[in-house]
Amino acid sequence: MRPFRVSLTVSILAFLSCLLLMAWLLFSLLAFRTAANDLFAQKGDHARMLLATFVSQLPDDIPTYPQGMIPSNSPAAIYAQKLAEEPPFLRLTLLDANAKVIYTVGRDSSDVYQPFSVTPEAVRGSFLLPDGSAIVSLTQVVRNGTVAGRAGLVLSLSAEKARLQRSRRLFMSYFAIDFILLLGLGAFILSRIVVAPVSRLLAATARITGGHYGQRVRVSGSSELAQLAEAFNVMSETLLLKDQQVSAQVTALEQANNKLRQAREESLRSEKMASIGLLAAGMAHEIGTPLASIMGYAELLGAEQPEHGAVQDYTRRISEECARIDRIVRGLLDYSRPRASVVEATNIRALVKESVELLAQQGVFKQIKVTTWFEDGLPAALADPYQLQQVLVNLMLNSRDAMPGGGRLAVRGTMDGNVTLPGRTAGCVRMDVVDNGEGIPEDHLKSIFEPFFTTKPPGKGTGLGLAIAARIMDGFGGRITVKSAPGQGSCFSLWLPAATSCHP
Numbered sequence: 493m494r495p496f497r498v499s500l501t502v503s504i505l506a507f508l509s510c511l512l513l514m515a516w517l518l519f520s521l522l523a524f525r526t527a528a529n530d531l532f533a534q535k536g537d538h539a540r541m542l543l544a545t546f547v548s549q550l551p552d553d554i555p556t557y558p559q560g561m562i563p564s565n566s567p568a569a570i571y572a573q574k575l576a577e578e579p580p581f582l583r584l585t586l587l588d589a590n591a592k593v594i595y596t597v598g599r600d601s602s603d604v605y606q607p608f609s610v611t612p613e614a615v616r617g618s619f620l621l622p623d624g625s626a627i628v629s630l631t632q633v634v635r636n637g638t639v640a641g642r643a644g645l646v647l648s649l650s651a652e653k654a655r656l657q658r659s660r661r662l663f664m665s666y667f668a669i670d671f672i673l674l675l676g677l678g679a680f681i682l683s684r685i686v687v688a689p690v691s692r693l694l695a696a697t698a699r700i701t702g703g704h705y706g707q708r709v710r711v712s713g714s715s716e717l718a719q720l721a722e723a724f725n726v727m728s729e730t731l732l733l734k735d736q737q738v739s740a741q742v743t744a745l746e747q748a749n750n751k752l753r754q755a756r757e758e759s760l761r762s763e764k765m766a767s768i769g770l771l772a773a774g775m776a777h778e779i780g781t782p783l784a785s786i787m788g789y790a791e792l793l794g795a796e797q798p799e800h801g802a803v804q805d806y807t808r809r810i811s812e813e814c815a816r817i818d819r820i821v822r823g824l825l826d827y828s829r830p831r832a833s834v835v836e837a838t839n840i841r842a843l844v845k846e847s848v849e850l851l852a853q854q855g856v857f858k859q860i861k862v863t864t865w866f867e868d869g870l871p872a873a874l875a876d877p878y879q880l881q882q883v884l885v886n887l888m889l890n891s892r893d894a895m896p897g898g899g900r901l902a903v904r905g906t907m908d909g910n911v912t913l914p915g916r917t918a919g920c921v922r923m924d925v926v927d928n929g930e931g932i933p934e935d936h937l938k939s940i941f942e943p944f945f946t947t948k949p950p951g952k953g954t955g956l957g958l959a960i961a962a963r964i965m966d967g968f969g970g971r972i973t974v975k976s977a978p979g980q981g982s983c984f985s986l987w988l989p990a991a992t993s994c995h996p
Contacts (some may be wrong), residue, residue, distance in 0.1 A: 504682055505675055512674065516667050524660065531652045532627060536618030539629035543645040546571055546584065547633055554633055554640035557592035572597045582626055582646040583607060586633070589640055598646070607644025615642065625649060693724060700728060779817065787814045816882075835968045837872040837991040838880060840905050840921060847884045848903070856889065859898030866905040873921040873988035875968050880988075883961040883972070887925040887984050890957065893948070894929025894982065902926045913969055913989055920970075923986040932976035940974060 549568040555561060562569055572584050576597050583598030583606045596604045603609065607628050611619055619628045626648050633641040696707040707728045709721050787810070794807035844864055851857060873880075884903075891901050904926070909919035932940065932947075939945045943959040958972075965972045969989050976982035 505679055508678055512671055528656055535627050539627055539645050539647050543629045543631055543643055547643050555594055556588040557594050562595035580647045582648050584645045587642045607646050783814055787811055834876050835874050838875045838877045840873050841866050843877055843881055844903050847881050856892055860901050862901045864903045867907055870905050870907055872991040874991050875988050879964045883964050886957045886961050891927035894927055899928045919990055921988045921990050925984045928981040931978040931980050932982055933978055
């Protein structure tokens with residue numbers, strides 16, 4: 493899924509909008525802050541002037557509380573009463589030398605100590621209230637070089653704030669109009685000189701992507717766009733020429749590659765079959781005579797001591813193993829010259845038990861713990877029991893070689909109803925041979941069933957065991973797979989056609 497991307501016009505307009513907004517925010521912040529500071533400074537100067545006028549009309553002797561108060565008919569009191577009639581006025585308070593109120597006038601809701609509650613330690617100057625609703629002016633009353641009291645005046649800033657708010661609304665209206673006009677004009681100009689030529693280039697590029705080479709475009713606008721269009725036209729013509737050359741070369745290479753691959757595969761197949769055939773024929777010739785002698789001597793030994801049970805058992809085992817050797821040799825011959833398998837209903841549980849006992853008696857699993865497990869009601873499998881035992885024995889011997897220091901080997905049998913083999917409609921019997929040995933590298937897994945592929949040192953393996961196993965499984969309609977990782981062991985799975993349905 494392609495990620496969502498906005499158009500070039502939207503991107504540029506969004507960038508311009510951000511610049512305009514940032515410029516407006518910066519300008520408005522500076523302008524409004526400067527205007528507010530100027531208005532508050534003017535209000536502070538006005539408050540200081542009013543407070544100085546009040547202090548200048550106070551008598552020379554400032555009374556102290558409670559001996560005396562400023563009379564209401566004094567010039568200062570009369571001035572304060574007139575000042576209280578102004579809308580911005582909130583409170584005027586005069587304290588004596590002991591910080592006691594000797595005169596105050598103001599709104600009923602305001603505190604008589606309001607001018608001094610904001611900055612109790614301040615003696616003179618102008619200050620804003622914490623909520624910014626009013627400004628306070630403070631001064632000292634000095635008589636004969638001695639501080640005889642303090643005066644404070646509080647004026648409201650509501651009129652100034654309303655003025656600032658009106659200025660903000662007017663400025664925002666102007667900005668909104670300018671913003672819309674600039675964006676509209678910018679969008680029109682961008683569409684004519686940038687977006688339209690780029691759109692034509694994109695359309696031509698899309699046609700080239702679809703395989704229609706040789707496209708040409710003509711754009712108007714800046715010199716950079718004209719140069720881009722000319723370069724595009726040259727590229728399009730070059731692509732058309734190169735495509736024609738590549739098509740001709742690819743066709744010729746494909747034909748030559750097909751011929752080479754067929755010849756190589758046929759050569760490899762012929763070489764492998766010839767090598768295996770020669771090896772099998774030589775083994776059959778060289779092993780056949782001594783093998784027949786061993787079987788003959790075993791029969792003679794058994795005939796000479798019919799009453800000796802152990803001898804009879806040993807001779808029987810010798811004969812069986814010799815017969816198995818003969819089948820293995822014939823299996824090599826069958827790999828290069830396949831023969832039809834004798835498929836029959838095979839008891840998997842009994843076959844695995846017999847194979848494990850066979851190897852255990854030979855001391856193969858001296859340091860290996862072998863376990864078997866079979867699903868209840870496991871049906872018989874359609875297979876050649878002798879060839880299937882050869883596959884099992886080969887897999888268990890490989891597991892032993894992967895665990896030179898000992899380990900665990902498990903053989904499990906289950907009914908897999910989710911997998912069907914070619915030519916079958918029912919499920920299949922699955923056998924897993926699992927070990928915790930050294931594991932198989934990933935790059936070896938794809939070649940592990942090929943003839944003569946082996947990781948064992950010279951003299952330890954021929955590379956035919958798993959190739960023969962895969963050939964045997966294919967012979968009676970089954971298949972073999974492997975899962976492995978270095979250091980985590982291996983699991984070889986055999987899928988066999990089921991003779992009957994599974995009834996747990």
